[in-house]
Amino acid sequence: MAAEPVAILDPEDERIAPFRAIREKDLVGRRGLFIAEGTVVLRVLSQAHGKGRFVADRILVLENRLAGVADVLAGFPDDIPVYVCGSAVMNAIAGFDMHRGVLALGRVSESPSPAGMIATLPDNALVAVAVGLSNHDNAGGIFRNATAFGADAVLLDETSCDPLYRKALRVSVGSVLKMPWSRRGSGAEILTALDAAGFQVVTLSPAGEDALHTLRPDRRTALVLGTEGEGLPLDILKAFRPVRIPQSPGLDSLNVATAAGIALYQLALSTGRIG
Amino acid sequence: MAAEPVAILDPEDERIAPFRAIREKDLVGRRGLFIAEGTVVLRVLSQAHGKGRFVADRILVLENRLAGVADVLAGFPDDIPVYVCGSAVMNAIAGFDMHRGVLALGRVSESPSPAGMIATLPDNALVAVAVGLSNHDNAGGIFRNATAFGADAVLLDETSCDPLYRKALRVSVGSVLKMPWSRRGSGAEILTALDAAGFQVVTLSPAGEDALHTLRPDRRTALVLGTEGEGLPLDILKAFRPVRIPQSPGLDSLNVATAAGIALYQLALSTGRIG
Structure with missing residues (x-):
């Protein structure tokens, strides 16, 4: 079962700082991290979490999308924080109009040879x-x-x-x-x-x-x-x-x-x- | 052979006004007009021009791209105006950074049934x-x-x-x-x-x-x-x-x-x- 969602009111809140990487076109400084966007990818991440090279780190959802993705969030263990924000915070983070409003930060272990x-x-x-x-x-x-x-x-x-x-x-x-x-x-x-x-x-x-x-x-x-x-x-x-x-x-x-x-x-x- | 290029210094110049349509996400008001972008498409337009449903109306090229597309421009008849501009004008027209710098306005006749x-x-x-x-x-x-x-x-x-x-x-x-x-x-x-x-x-x-x-x-x-x-x-x-x-x-x-x-x-x- 997923964690209880935590409201984020300030785009500068440190807990959602890693999502600002979405603004970066290149991956410099994001080694080992990735952004999963949208319901479809989030669902796959919930299935992949902890089984191979990938783990979910935290999730950020637009408040009006929360009910719609409840079943997907339920697929994550409750030690993965779920943050919820309004569109002003989401747009400030993403640097553009973030219609999808469903983001996860993931971590990946090193590629095999x-x-x-x-x-x-x-x-x-x-x-x-x-x-x-x-x-x-x-x-x-x-x-x-x-x-x-x-x-x-x-x-x-x-x-x-x-x-x-x-x-x-x-x-x-x-x-x-x-x-x-x-x-x-x-x-x-x-x-x-x-x-x-x-x-x-x-x-x-x-x-x-x-x-x-x-x-x-x-x-x-x-x-x-x-x-x-x-x-x-x-x-x-x-x-x-x-x-x-x-x-x-x-x-x-x-x-x-x-x-x-x-x-x-x-x-x-x-x-x-x-x- | 193509027309002699005409320099455009003012983004509000009426001769390039139709290219501002590139900013519009929808096609309202563009019925019968289209924007061809990039060298590959421009070359195809030169081959299609006047033979079927499509004609070229005018061409706009970034000045530093002019030499590179000379052979493509040569494929158009000389009654198709070719305009040349600097990057400030191009960006003001396109509303975003227009790396490709090769645009044509085309006209299409009505679709067959x-x-x-x-x-x-x-x-x-x-x-x-x-x-x-x-x-x-x-x-x-x-x-x-x-x-x-x-x-x-x-x-x-x-x-x-x-x-x-x-x-x-x-x-x-x-x-x-x-x-x-x-x-x-x-x-x-x-x-x-x-x-x-x-x-x-x-x-x-x-x-x-x-x-x-x-x-x-x-x-x-x-x-x-x-x-x-x-x-x-x-x-x-x-x-x-x-x-x-x-x-x-x-x-x-x-x-x-x-x-x-x-x-x-x-x-x-x-x-x-x-x-």
């Missing part, structure tokens, strides 16, 4: 790998799609953006808190480790000779996604023969999160993971 | 239909995906959002200016007209009995997409037996633009449109 992550994977495994992914919407979309098609993990290289960033977490509909993932090491390190662990490494390129649906995936398959715009570095494309998602000629390629969705759908289908 | 749109379609046709689509990102994403998989048209009902809205147009990477589309009539009117024109009407629902990839599509296939969150109205789902995109159980459904991408990929593959 790629090797550590891979060691936890089953014999039949499908993973998504992101190298140099820079857009938070796309990071969230990749997690949502990986979850939809039953992937076992997402491995991001150290240059990819943080999937716990507020917007990414929201776009993922909270799946960043459910799906096992790591964000460490270089793309080359991750792919070498996957290769050594018996993974078929699948890269995508419009110039790929074979179409994705003609591929016969191995029991362990890793789909590699590159930077928006640039795609994957040439050395990675050279080392692992790319396949293509067939599409109309002469067009801009698909958005990377959409490409991930289509490729994971096809790989999940080809391996009998879905059907 | 659903029947008029359908009458233009070939014997072998794949179309996407949107009913009650409310999110501009998703509208743009659906056009991008429809273009990628060679759809012949997109039909939106009158309650769906305007795909020419600045953000939708940008997310579509300009494909809203290439893909034939209509935005008129109710969902029921559109589907009845498609049905009468021999289209197999494919709706999606997680509760659909058959999986999408087991469907044998007809020569004329229409994929119907519903509102974010709510999905399609029950009467439409009852009238046209839904299929499902197979996925892991117990999850939030896919984002509607991603679902459109996956379904159009699968339908294009099943019909041999791509391969």
Whole structure:
């Protein structure tokens, strides 16, 4: 059962100070902390709390939203403080009009290494790998799609953006808190480790000779996604023969999160993971 | 060849007054006008200009971007005015920091009726239909995906959002200016007209009995997409037996633009449109 809500009347109240980080565009100084926003993500956080890498630290709800989220709050243990405020305080904290009015501060433990992550994977495994992914919407979309098609993990290289960033977490509909993932090491390190662990490494390129649906995936398959715009570095494309998602000629390629969705759908289908 | 650029020093200059519409969140008073933003969309506008429903009216470029977009501007006839301004004027117009600094005002003629749109379609046709689509990102994403998989048209009902809205147009990477589309009539009117024109009407629902990839599509296939969150109205789902995109159980459904991408990929593959 949740804690009794405590009213906050002053935007400078120290108990809600960490929520001011929501104004920061970058994550400097927020290492190990994240902001969960909205009812959907808060519900997932209540389910993830204390079971893996994530814990809820405190919750802040707009007073007129309190009744609406009562069942979600009930999912948290009563040692997690719940603060309630009016819209003036909420807007002063968030620095913009905070319609959703449901925020939680969470803490995350250190990312496992790629090797550590891979060691936890089953014999039949499908993973998504992101190298140099820079857009938070796309990071969230990749997690949502990986979850939809039953992937076992997402491995991001150290240059990819943080999937716990507020917007990414929201776009993922909270799946960043459910799906096992790591964000460490270089793309080359991750792919070498996957290769050594018996993974078929699948890269995508419009110039790929074979179409994705003609591929016969191995029991362990890793789909590699590159930077928006640039795609994957040439050395990675050279080392692992790319396949293509067939599409109309002469067009801009698909958005990377959409490409991930289509490729994971096809790989999940080809391996009998879905059907 | 493009017009000689004209410098604008005053944000209140009447020649750039229509760009102030970029500040308006809704489209009131902008009927028939749209804002194209960024180099990618501007290039598509130059190709679409005067050939179908779209014409460019005027262009506004930040002075430090002028050299970079010279080749795009060269694609416009010289009766389209090109205005150039500094960042102070650009920011005063846009009401926010306008990093991209490349804007065009366009005009669009009235939408064809659903029947008029359908009458233009070939014997072998794949179309996407949107009913009650409310999110501009998703509208743009659906056009991008429809273009990628060679759809012949997109039909939106009158309650769906305007795909020419600045953000939708940008997310579509300009494909809203290439893909034939209509935005008129109710969902029921559109589907009845498609049905009468021999289209197999494919709706999606997680509760659909058959999986999408087991469907044998007809020569004329229409994929119907519903509102974010709510999905399609029950009467439409009852009238046209839904299929499902197979996925892991117990999850939030896919984002509607991603679902459109996956379904159009699968339908294009099943019909041999791509391969």
